[in-house]
Amino acid sequence: MQNEKASRTALVIAASLVLLHRDPKHSGLVSKPSADLCAQMLEMYSSQTRLFLKIVRQDWFRPVARLIERITIPGILLHYILRKKCIAGLVRSALINGATQVVIVGAGFDPLSFELHQDFRDAQFWEIDHPATQRHKLRAFPKIGVARLHFVALDLNATALDKEALIKSSFDPTQRTCWIAEGLLMYLRADIVSSLMRALKSLSAPGSHFAFTFMEKQSDGRIRFDSQSKLVDSWLRRRGEPFLWGSTRGELVDLLRPWRVIRFFDHDDLREMESGLTNESIARGEVICLAEI
Numbered sequence: 647m648q649n650e651k652a653s654r655t656a657l658v659i660a661a662s663l664v665l666l667h668r669d670p671k672h673s674g675l676v677s678k679p680s681a682d683l684c685a686q687m688l689e690m691y692s693s694q695t696r697l698f699l700k701i702v703r704q705d706w707f708r709p710v711a712r713l714i715e716r717i718t719i720p721g722i723l724l725h726y727i728l729r730k731k732c733i734a735g736l737v738r739s740a741l742i743n744g745a746t747q748v749v750i751v752g753a754g755f756d757p758l759s760f761e762l763h764q765d766f767r768d769a770q771f772w773e774i775d776h777p778a779t780q781r782h783k784l785r786a787f788p789k790i791g792v793a794r795l796h797f798v799a800l801d802l803n804a805t806a807l808d809k810e811a812l813i814k815s816s817f818d819p820t821q822r823t824c825w826i827a828e829g830l831l832m833y834l835r836a837d838i839v840s841s842l843m844r845a846l847k848s849l850s851a852p853g854s855h856f857a858f859t860f861m862e863k864q865s866d867g868r869i870r871f872d873s874q875s876k877l878v879d880s881w882l883r884r885r886g887e888p889f890l891w892g893s894t895r896g897e898l899v900d901l902l903r904p905w906r907v908i909r910f911f912d913h914d915d916l917r918e919m920e921s922g923l924t925n926e927s928i929a930r931g932e933v934i935c936l937a938e939i
C-alpha cells in the first residue's frame with residue numbers, strides 16, 4: 647500500500663459493484679444500497695473517480711469494461727461480486743446463529759458493515775483498515791456515526807492487530823465474533839499473516855468464525871489469478887499492492903490451527919451459488935475459507 651493513497655484495488659472493487667449493478671444480466675447480484683454506497687465513495691474520493699463513476703454508469707462503457715477485463719483478468723468482475731455474496735451469506739448465517747460481533751479487517755470501501763448493521767440491530771461492527779484507505783471512507787460517509795459501527799485505523803505492516811484499540815471501542819473477546827478478511831491477506835507478508843491469525847485467535851470466544859480469502863499458490867509457487875496478465879502484475883506493483891502471500895489448502899489447515907477449516911469455496915462453488923452462470927467466465931485463483939474456533 648502506498649502510505650498516502652487509498653487502496654487502488656478497493657476503488658476498483660467499488661467501481662465493479664456499480665458497473666455490475668447497472669448490467670441487466672447481473673444487476674440482481676448487487677443490491678441497490680450496496681451499489682449506491684460504492685457510488686457515493688467514488689463520488690467523494692477525487693475528481694478522477696467522480697469522472698470515472700460517470701463513465702461507469704454509461705451503457706456504452708459495458709463492452710469497453712468487458713474488453714478491459716478480457717485483457718487483464720477474465721472473469722474478475724463476477725469473481726468479486728460472487729465472493730462478496732458468499733461472504734455476506736456466511737456472516738449473516740453466523741449472526742443468525744449467535745455471533746454478536748463482526749470485525750472486517752481490510753474493509754476497504756465494502757458496504758457490508760453498513761448494510762448488516764441495519765439488519766442486525768443487536769450486533770456490533772468494527773472495520774479495521776489501513777489509515778490511508780479508511781480516512782477516505784470516513785470522509786465519504788461523515789454521517790455514519792452509528793454507535794454500533796466502530797472504525798480502527800491500523801497499518802498491519804507496521805503494527806500488529808491492536809487488541810487495546812478494539813477493546814477500547816467496546817469489543818468483547820468473550821462474545822462470539824465473526825471475523826472477515828476479504829481480499830486482504832495476499833497483500834501481507836507471511837509473518838504478518840501468521841501474527842494476524844494468532845491475534846484473532848487470542849480475541850475469539852469459542853464458536854467464533856473467520857471468513858477470509860487467500861490466493862491459492864500455483865504449482866510453480868506463483869501467487870496470481872490463473873488468467874492474470876502481465877499487465878496486472880505490473881499495475882499492482884506500481885500501485886504498491888503486489889501479491890505477497892499465498893497458500894495451498896493443506897498448508898492453510900496447519901497454519902490456521904487451532905481454527906478448524908469448515909469449508910473452502912472456489913470458482914466452481916461460486917458458480918453454483920447462482921443459476922445462469924454456466925457459460926460465464928469466473929476468475930480462478932482466490933479461494934474463500936470459512937474456519938471456526
Ligand SMILES: C[S@@+](CC[C@H](N)C(=O)[O-])C[C@H]1O[C@@H](n2cnc3c(N)ncnc32)[C@H](O)[C@@H]1O
Pocket residue numbers: 647652653655656659751752753754755756774775776777779780800801802803804827828829830833
Ligand atoms: C483489495 S482491497 C479489499 C477491500 C475489501 N475487503 C473488499 O473486498 O472489497 C484491500 C484492502 O486491504 C487493505 N490493506 C492492504 N494493506 C494493508 C495493511 N498493511 N494494513 C491494513 N490494511 C491493509 C487496504 O486498505 C484495502 O482496504
